[in-house]
Amino acid sequence: MRWMWIDRIVELVPRQKMVAIKNVSLAEEHLHDHFAADAKRGLAALPIMPASLILEGTAQTAGILVGHAEEFREKVILAKINRAEIHREATPGTTLRYTATIERMDGAGASTKCVIELFDFAAAAGFVEIGQVEMMFSHLDQNMGGAGKTGEAFPEHNFVFGEGFKTLLRTSGIAVP
């Protein structure tokens, strides 16, 4: 099973926008290493959601949006992160919300933008924007595989959208093709 970095899709406007949430929990093992206490340096543990995994969550959100546009027929892969900014830490007990939008899309791929927001239950501010990511997705078979392309061989089945994605779609109330 693929490691999913979003918990639920809460809104989907096909070909335009998808919103997903990720609850940050102290039960997640990686938070104990990121960052563990360092007795030698006198540093206490500092559990925060790694920015790289926040990026993965935004990529999964935008990637599903792009894949859904063609009913998951295309193998949608993250090809480029044009820009990424995250300017606040996400600590256990907070909720991240990723709002991905398709800026431009054609047969070869898509350009997307994703806004990252944080909900802190201890604050009264509601969701607060903490970052933005711009990403490009490639339709793998249209650019690399298949006849007339570079001749790279990829499996016929759509290995990008596997069981993990299907479960997420189903538990979010979205029809699985």
Added chain:
Amino acid sequence: MTRDEIFLKVRDVLVDALAVDDEEVTETASLINDLGAESIDFLDIVFKLEQSFAIKIAQGELFPEGVTQDPKFVKDGIVTADGLVAMKAKLPHVDFSNFESDPRISKVASVFTVATIVKFIEGKLAKR
């Protein structure tokens, strides 16, 4: 829009898409060899040009698709005469004059320069 104005906008697109400095984007700079463009960057460049100039660019219109991978047009790593005819027909904005004397497929990247894009945009805007 003058050619200089087009160049400046193209330069902004390339600086943004390829994370290069303004001064690296010269008319003769090769997108791949000098500016480090990779395959996905071409899609990015096309999208950004569409936005910047408010134009539509069809898939394969600015950069080639299929020709260089077609065994009819490439033999033993060299673009055939038929291949050159096909490329010229598909890409009228590209200057193939230097490439014709040494049509190795490995050299094809050098024909896609900043000037290629400027000329392409000039043509698109003239048709509006």
